[in-house]
Amino acid sequence: MFDFLQITLSGREPLEHSGSNFNLRWRWLARGVLQLEPLHGYRMNVVLSAGIHGNETAPIELLAALVSDLLHGKRRLKVRLLVIFGNPMAMVSGERYNQIDLNRLFSRHYDHFPDCIETARAEQLELLVRDFYDQSNEGERLHFDLHTAIRESHHQRFGLLPHTDKGLYGRSLYSRRMLDWLHHSGIEALVINQAPSGTFSYFTSQHCHADSCTLELGKARPFGHNDLNQFALINQGLISLITGINLLPYAAEPIKVYRVTQELIKITEQFRLNFSESVKNFTRFSAGDVLARDGEISYQVQQTEEWILFPNASVRPGLRAGLMLVQVPTDSLFG
Numbered sequence: 625m626f627d628f629l630q631i632t633l634s635g636r637e638p639l640e641h642s643g644s645n646f647n648l649r650w651r652w653l654a655r656g657v658l659q660l661e662p663l664h665g666y667r668m669n670v671v672l673s674a675g676i677h678g679n680e681t682a683p684i685e686l687l688a689a690l691v692s693d694l695l696h697g698k699r700r701l702k703v704r705l706l707v708i709f710g711n712p713m714a715m716v717s718g719e720r721y722n723q724i725d726l727n728r729l730f731s732r733h734y735d736h737f738p739d740c741i742e743t744a745r746a747e748q749l750e751l752l753v754r755d756f757y758d759q760s761n762e763g764e765r766l767h768f769d770l771h772t773a774i775r776e777s778h779h780q781r782f783g784l785l786p787h788t789d790k791g792l793y794g795r796s797l798y799s800r801r802m803l804d805w806l807h808h809s810g811i812e813a814l815v816i817n818q819a820p821s822g823t824f825s826y827f828t829s830q831h832c833h834a835d836s837c838t839l840e841l842g843k844a845r846p847f848g849h850n851d852l853n854q855f856a857l858i859n860q861g862l863i864s865l866i867t868g869i870n871l872l873p874y875a876a877e878p879i880k881v882y883r884v885t886q887e888l889i890k891i892t893e894q895f896r897l898n899f900s901e902s903v904k905n906f907t908r909f910s911a912g913d914v915l916a917r918d919g920e921i922s923y924q925v926q927q928t929e930e931w932i933l934f935p936n937a938s939v940r941p942g943l944r945a946g947l948m949l950v951q952v953p954t955d956s957l958f959g
């Protein structure tokens with residue numbers, strides 16, 4: 625039996641491209657892309673991805689262990705499953721990406737950039753994921769894209785929900801089942817995006833009609849140096865999801881919900897944040913606080929309270945240097 629992570633890092637192809645055990649059939653579709661199907665029925669089509677940013681190792685290790693258990697028959701698979709290691713070349717070099725952040729390139733955003741490893745990979749992953757979902761007419765479609773954050777955070781684990789216009793048609797904006805699962809898997813907060821984007825989860829939500837979420841699961845460390853205990857709940861969650869056996873504890877704390885209220889766009893090289901670069905994600909600011917200056921422009925807190933997410937003044941001009949959030953009631957998730 626091959627080791628999916630090792631073979632992905634090596635760049636080699638496995639000797640066999642497909643196989644089966646008493647429980648499932650597997651197919652190696654491309655470097656870092658493995659499809660697994662139970663032999664006897666399923667209710668869900670699940671895509672799990674990690675390593676879209678190559679240096680975010682802990683979720684890669686979690687998925688590698690999960691795949692190994694499945695291939696060795698230690699767990700019974702109850703869903704159709706596509707496991708993706710997003711950016712193998714960046715994983716090998718231990719970097720976020722080689723030339724362009726892969727998580728900005730989906731939904732054909734790759735068309736607007738010069739050809740490189742990442743543009744080709746975004747196009748390939750879109751095709752493979754579309755095919756995976758299209759091959760099944762039945763069952764829910766889910767996608768969790770697993771990440772770790774660069775900075776410390778007041779919420780250790782949180783989810784980013786892609787913008788959706790589903791609610792316009794009288795349906796719930798986001799699936800209650802998915803939200804329940806996130807809550808019981810230790811996700812402390814959710815952030816609702818207000819606009820379309822080039823992320824992998826926006827692509828699967830908008831173009832494949834999946835219930836999707838980008839998960840930020842803690843801090844990134846090099847391979848082998850992760851404290852996997854920190855990821856125990858999400859690991860339990862993933863096992864519950866794919867085996868259909870509920871292993872999750874009751875979650876007492878309600879999940880906090882935020883929505884993006886403004887973006888800090890770096891327009892020129894003069895852009896400066898008005899607070900320490902090391903500030904934690906979800907740090908709170910009050911009305912009137914100056915957040916950043918860019919020449920003549922100043923960004924201020926407009927609501928009574930706003931929370932900062934992903935501040936980064938070193939992005940290229942034209943890109944987003946931070947998001948400001950407001951808290952909203954949980955009902956906002958359901959339109």
Ligand SMILES: [Zn+2]
Nearest residue numbers: 677680771772
């Ligand atoms: Zn990431």
